[in-house]
Amino acid sequence: MQACRPCSSPATGLISSSIAWRNLREHVDGIFDLHLKDLLQDERRCRNMIKEYEGIVLDYSRQRATSCTFKFLLALAKEAGVKEKIDMMFEGKHINKTEDRAVLHVALRAPRTEKIVCDGKNVVPDVWDVLDKIKCFSERVRSGSWVGQTGKVLKDVVAIGIGGSYLGPLFAYTALQTGAELVQLLANVDPIDVAIALNGLCPETTLVVIVSKTFTTQETMLNAKTMRSWLIASVGKEGIAKHMVAVSTNLKLVKEFGLDPDNAFAFWDWVGGRYSVCSAVGLLPLAIQYGFNKVNQFLEGAWSIDSHFRCAPLEDNIPVILGLISIWNVSFLRCPARAILPYSQALQKLTPHIQQVSMESNGKGVSMDGRPLDFHAGEIDFGEPGTNGQHSFYQLIHQVITAVYSPTHVCEPISNHDELMCNFFAQPDALAYGKTWEQAKAEGISDDLIPHKIFTGNRPSLNILLPTLDAYTLGQLLALYEHRVVVQGFIWGINSFDQWGVELGKSLAGKVRVSMNSVRMKGEELKGYNYSTTYLLNRYLKGKTLYKLHKSMLLDVKDKVHLRDIRQLVLLFFFDLIYHTTITSYT
């Protein structure tokens, strides 16, 4: 077993130049020779790799790691100043340096009596003002005392948002679903998504919630305008206040959009979009659908993990351990892909949400001070609920790629889920042990088939077991993943709170938008694009388009959307593109 070298501060500013990092780099060579089937025989090692907090069990004994690995990883966490960075986060310091902002999503779930200071002000009372407003408003909608312009009770709610203003709420909302839903979430600007959301809805009994942190996101604003026109056509401009509310940090733009500031639910720039589930972004739809009690439990669950994250020693701190496991796999074992596999259908939207939280946060190529990283950072996240995933992409994990690490099995044990649970318990061992030639032979498999039926195993995984799945444990699960991602960013020394790459795409789309408008409205020629883009754009502009249909369907048809018509056109357009692609690739 190797001894830990004493740590020293990184000389170049990158964590990779620290002694702790170098210790791990040397240590990893020895790990490549170990197999999980041998590591799993060491009961003492396995016992040390199981942690429990409030009934949540984390078992990471199927990681390709020894207890020495964890000593080195903990030394790395200390070297990177993880504890100090956690404190700075809770103290409201501007740790999002490129945007000069604090990172305080933890303040969103702080009890009323807590004090969390940002820029000299305790923000907890502001948080609770909005929570009280959500409680009051949601109770009025649920009880039917908030009526629409024509006096009818509201029966449907459409929440429009995208990215963090959609994925997080969708995850929490879906996880708590029990049956009849009042609320639907709409993200895509594709008219078919709008049409599906509006199908069968009546403006007189519909409430629209616009969810956008910035209130400038093109897709959301376009969908919001479409919905506003749809409402006005039935209830008039004066009816909007009864049928439209907003969640945003930008109350000025909310007002300019024509909404009563009383109908706006605020949050703050110290809440990142992908960390905003516990703001009004996620809580308003949850409260309308499930009642404010559930919201409270959800917040309490998240806060229980926040408190654990802040206070538990690094070696027992579950989000820190999870973050270290990620660092180990990505940067040292060079396994950048992670499957997240919840063995619970209710958690079907966990993976898409964590995909954004993780990949947008840690998909960074430079350190906080702008230095290019000389190591692998960031993860590729994918997944499906178990057992669906087993019948889809598991074959590749078992036999082909070694670059997938820690399929994270999250499970909720309920007695009549036994079949599901059998799979949950079988998969980690199947991945770890694989199957040898000798085993296959002993099973009587014929020689020609044996190569297809042997598996090298040694595929690492970790298991998280929840005692149950309710609003409280859901809040815990959310906070565990949020903090895990943050820990990774703290160690890699990157900024997990900005997303300038996304901004690049947005600004290019803005340029195309202007060009498209000039061609359509003024008949101008396209200028300033490369050959390929000019060709494709012209081809699109000449082809059949949903543009006219979109207008007539949503603006003129008051209460019935013709889904069949729109689908037909979407398909025509789609095949147009396939045809086009085929021609280009064969000439």
Ligand SMILES: O=P(O)(O)OC[C@H]1O[C@H](O)[C@H](O)[C@@H](O)[C@@H]1O
């Ligand atoms: O909430 P909004 O301001 O409309 O932003 C919605 C989304 O926009 C972009 O895609 C950002 O990268 C996301 O982080 C954000 O959640």
